[in-house]
Amino acid sequence: MAMDYAKCAKEIFDAVGGRSNLVSAAHCATRLRLVTVDNSKIDMKKLENIDGVKGVFSNNGQLQLIIGTGTVNKVYDEFLKVSGMTAATKEEVKAAAVAKQPVFKRMIKALGDVFVPILPAIVASGLMMGLVEALGKAMPAFAGSDWYGILDLFSNTAFTFLPILIAVSAARVFGGNIFLGAVIGMIMIHPNLINAWSVASMDAADIPVWHLFGFSIRQVGYQGHVIPVIIAVWIMCKLENWLHKHVPEMIDLFVTPLCTVLITGFLTIGLIGPVFSTAETYVLEFASWIITVGHGIGAMIMGAIYPLTVVCGIHHMYNVIEAGMLASDGVNIWMPIASAANFAQGAACLAVGLKARNYKTKSISIPSALSAALGITEPAIFGVNLRFMKPLVCGMAGGAVGALLGSIFHIGATSYGVTGIPGFLTTLDYSAQYAIMLAVSFAVAFALTWFTWKEDPEDAKVTAAKTDDAPTAEPTATEETAEEVTVDGTAKKLYAPIQGTIVPRNEIPDDTFAAGVLGNGVGIDPEEGVVVAPFDGEISSVTDTKHAIGITGPADMEVLIHVGVDTVNMKGDGFELLVEEGQKVKAGQKLMTFDIAKIKAAGYSPVAAVLLTNSDDYPEFKVVKTGKTQRLEEVFTV
Structure with missing residues (x-):
């Protein structure tokens, strides 16, 4: 019996507390994602018993309802109608969920978001700095050598210019122009300013000052500092965005950047830096005493x-x-x-x-x-x-x-x-x-x-991926020969859509897939970045983020091919769809290419879930292949 999408949507709407309890709504390949005002108003038991809802859980401020590929988009459309809401992207839903969190949690998250992208530079420099210093202490002759000099230069560069790295990353996180952020970072460590690490050994009277607006501003840099840079860039981004909204478009190009840098620069050197420096003095005196x-x-x-x-x-x-x-x-x-x-x-x-x-x-x-x-x-x-x-x-x-x-x-x-x-x-x-x-x-x-x-x-869910996976999405010799294999695309069988190693369903590194909530099937740890049709059929759904495809085939089999775990967050980067919804395809026809190296570099597992989403309709379902598989080898039958 066909699912009543409107009824499902209406029941979900009622169970979550109606429009007054909804902030935003979006969906991915399998889940309806909601952000609510008050979770205590949600009738979880009622939600879980709704026909069509296969599971419910809350994560990071989002209420996620597992509905399934090819169905969630239809329920979502009906949900928008009944709620009167407008469509939101997954990123907007995510932002709304974050906004509900306590201020302290948001601040900690912001710090993490700023530092995660620049960690490779800091880790590399930190390791090199520790090793170079250790060698210099162990071998005094090495400490005076040219080799020590150049390695010391390489190792401390990221820390010397840390405010610039932080400023660029912070501008990205706070929604500002990253190049203006870089300028603020450069201002804080400009060579015309006295290096922050040298100030402590100087007498206060020897530190030059500027006399501006009736105040004395010390000409001191902020090497090695973190908090003042982030605060300065946060202010810069707020100011820049305000100016973009209020400055006439014809002069916005030069007025906004000019005012942003001037105002933020003065605030940074004249207020943010000095206040933080004063706090430093008290902390150091306290440390000396304690x-x-x-x-x-x-x-x-x-x-x-x-x-x-x-x-x-x-x-x-x-x-x-x-x-x-x-x-x-x-x-x-x-x-x-x-x-x-x-x-x-x-x-x-x-x-x-x-x-x-x-x-x-x-x-x-x-x-x-x-x-x-x-x-x-x-x-x-x-x-x-x-x-x-x-x-x-x-x-x-x-x-x-x-x-x-x-x-x-x-x-x-x-x-x-x-x-x-x-x-x-x-x-x-x-x-x-x-x-x-x-x-x-x-x-x-x-x-x-x-x-x-x-x-x-x-x-x-994002588990460590195997290091021997092929790092390319380019066609291989296997790809050319795989499509020459003769298969019965109309049989009640599913052929491997990806070349790689078959992973039992319960070992797929995603709790929802592993539990069989979205149907029985297997995972495939890919050796190449190509997905082909597992039988003759019709593309029932594709995602905007290009990482998942739904396909229907013989005996009304409904199959989800979901490449990677949480790869929805990659927003399509590294994926290329070669088909569209409603298109008829033949077994072995290319549906998608993906870049395994990019998936790993983004921190996600490339394991693809290949699931028969209506497997409950097939009591004879049986997995017939384990271990290594080439494309178009028989994987399961119904």
């Missing part, structure tokens, strides 16, 4: 809060404290605190990397943990721990315990600027104690993270 508080309590407190000062970008200024200690006593007792904190954050990051199933999380976490072990924690903190919060807190606990031990052991360094594993080179008289301190910091942070942090189920 580590002298008796019986290691102060050291424990600083071991805990040290990562928060990294977030604020002021940890580089601790060199002033360390230099003062070395000058007065010849022993740097601050270094063990920083080492314990850094090592613990690396341990928490490693626990996330080892526990996570999400490919992108793994690929970021493990190298970031290594970077932290070498003393460079920005990748671990900004890319992983701060994003998930629990690992950051667990790392703070590990840092606190380690710093307390370091104080009890009276560990002291003979230099500064090096922490983590390279720190052994400056703590030779305390090597055993230093090793114990790092081990305890690591163990506490790792164990706490392992047992308290749980991966978001939606993130867990």
